[in-house]
Amino acid sequence: MALFNFRLQKLLDIRTEKEEESKRNFKEAQGQKDKVENSLNNMKQNYSRYNSVTVKEDVVQQKIRRNYLYALNTSIDEKTIELNKKIIVLDKKREELKEKQIDRKTVEILKDKKKIEFLDIEKHVEQVQNDEFALYGYIRNREGR
Known part of the structure; x- marks a missing residue:
């Protein structure tokens, strides 16, 4: 029985390699997006934690808190923009x-179709050989009588 040889095996190997590279790129983009998303969630938690005004604070502490909240709000806006960019990159990597x-x-x-075709041809050749052997055996038995 002959061995199956797929002539486009190198092409298949190259495409498999490119797919694996694309998977790695996708996972890396997913990790970066998750990192930015976690950072954004932490900032939002900090904003909600420090957003409430307490009566016990003096004016200086309130001003410091307000400046911190303003800076945090600006950072949240920047992270949101960065997250949107990461989502776009992730979608592009997913499509790739x-x-x-x-x-x-x-x-x-x-490859699968060619292999099935090859196996069908092999089965046909084997069946033809078996038929010939059976015919030779039949003729030999008839002549021997």
């Missing part, structure tokens, strides 16, 4: 990954 998976699967499906 889908594209790479489609490319790989296209060649993989082609």
